[in-house]
Amino acid sequence: MKNILSVEHIEKYYGNKGNLTKAVDDISFQVDEGEFVGVMGPSGSGKTTLLNCISTIDTVTSGHIFINGSDITNIKKNNLSKFRREELGFIFQDFNLLDTLTAYENIAIALTIQKVKASEIDRRIKEVAMKLDIMEVLQKYPYQMSGGQKQRVASARALITNPSLILADEPTGALDSKSSRMLLDSMEKLNTEYNATIMMVTHDAFTASYAHRILFIKDGKIFNELIRGEDSRKEFFNRIMEVVTLLGGENGNVL
Ligand SMILES: Nc1ncnc2c1ncn2[C@@H]1O[C@H](COP(=O)(O)OP(=O)(O)OP(=O)(O)O)[C@@H](O)[C@H]1O
Numbered sequence: 001m002k003n004i005l006s007v008e009h010i011e012k013y014y015g016n017k018g019n020l021t022k023a024v025d026d027i028s029f030q031v032d033e034g035e036f037v038g039v040m041g042p043s044g045s046g047k048t049t050l051l052n053c054i055s056t057i058d059t060v061t062s063g064h065i066f067i068n069g070s071d072i073t074n075i076k077k078n079n080l081s082k083f084r085r086e087e088l089g090f091i092f093q094d095f096n097l098l099d100t101l102t103a104y105e106n107i108a109i110a111l112t113i114q115k116v117k118a119s120e121i122d123r124r125i126k127e128v129a130m131k132l133d134i135m136e137v138l139q140k141y142p143y144q145m146s147g148g149q150k151q152r153v154a155s156a157r158a159l160i161t162n163p164s165l166i167l168a169d170e171p172t173g174a175l176d177s178k179s180s181r182m183l184l185d186s187m188e189k190l191n192t193e194y195n196a197t198i199m200m201v202t203h204d205a206f207t208a209s210y211a212h213r214i215l216f217i218k219d220g221k222i223f224n225e226l227i228r229g230e231d232s233r234k235e236f237f238n239r240i241m242e243v244v245t246l247l248g249g250e251n252g253n254v255l
Contacts (some may be wrong), residue, residue: 003066004164004197005031005054010063012049012220017198023049024060025220031165034195036187038202042247047201048169048221054199055088055167056080068164085110089158089166089196091187093173095150097142097151103153104138110161126149131193132186148179155186159196166190172207184210195239205244209237216243223247 012024023046031037035130041047052058054065056072060091065072067087067226075083090096095108104125111121129135130150137145145153151171158166171187190196210233214225220239224243 001032001034003030004029004033004068004214005199006064006066007054008064008066010050010060010065012046012053012055013061022220024053026063026202027217027220027222028063029215031197031199032196033055034191035213036198036200036211038192038200038214039217040205040208040214040244041217041223043203045217045218048216049220050217051167051199051201053168054165055184056084056092072116085113086161087164089161089163091151091154091158091166091171093167093170095142095154095174097154097157099142102139103134103145103149104140106142106153107138107160114161125156125158128159131189132156133182136201146179147175148182150184151175151179152186155183155190159190159194162194164197166196166198168198170202171200172202172204180207182226205237206239207241209233214240214243216247218247239249 005043007027007029007124009028009211010024010028011026014021014023027050039047046177049058053060056075060073063073070083072083101109106123108121111124114151125138128249132155134149137149137153142150168187172183174209175183184207187198191198200211208214212228214226215222226239
């Protein structure tokens, strides 16, 4: 199995002496090609900081992160946006679609920058749009789409460049339960049919139950790891809830 992500003893501190927050405190783990990994943990445990370090949005205080063999902690600033565009796909809670572009143009933008031929862009967009059930919104602008449609467009945009790794931060955070389910079905398709490697931060145990492995973070450290194995999603959900309850003390919903 090809290694896609290798996180090696990373630390991220904020502040200075006397007022130091260890947002990430010596975290190491590996993700192989085709894995779907969830990251859960209480508010303030360091999930977003971890994701931001992996996505090159933030820098680590120490340690190394390898994505598809490149040590991103050593990439020069000037090369970061190219690396991000070519190796990473992003799905955020608030969609991050460009308001002045149609769904089609939003999905196409990274390929246009890469100077891919228009006919090839068109072929790839139509293929992924069929899979994610967004054919009928391709000519619409973000304000003309539902939250669920916007998030499926964002998923198509994340996948279209065939990135090594798709990073999702609370992708269902702004969606109702029906749209969440449709988005998660779409992400499952990206994973099973395109062999996309996905790392997803979420508070929500139902959302997390779509992943194959969950890393639980507490106080900036990995506190537990669950592997779905042969479990059904329902069985995995129940096991996730047990850890959530343990982490959250008397009130499981603090996650
Ligand atoms: N830019 C910053 N400057 C100072 N401290 C920060 C900064 N960003 C995050 N922190 C601190 O680092 C810790 C981890 O924050 P982080 O946002 O990674 O947590 P989280 O698990 O994603 O939380 P939530 O689920 O609430 O989004 C927190 O104590 C937070 O206050």
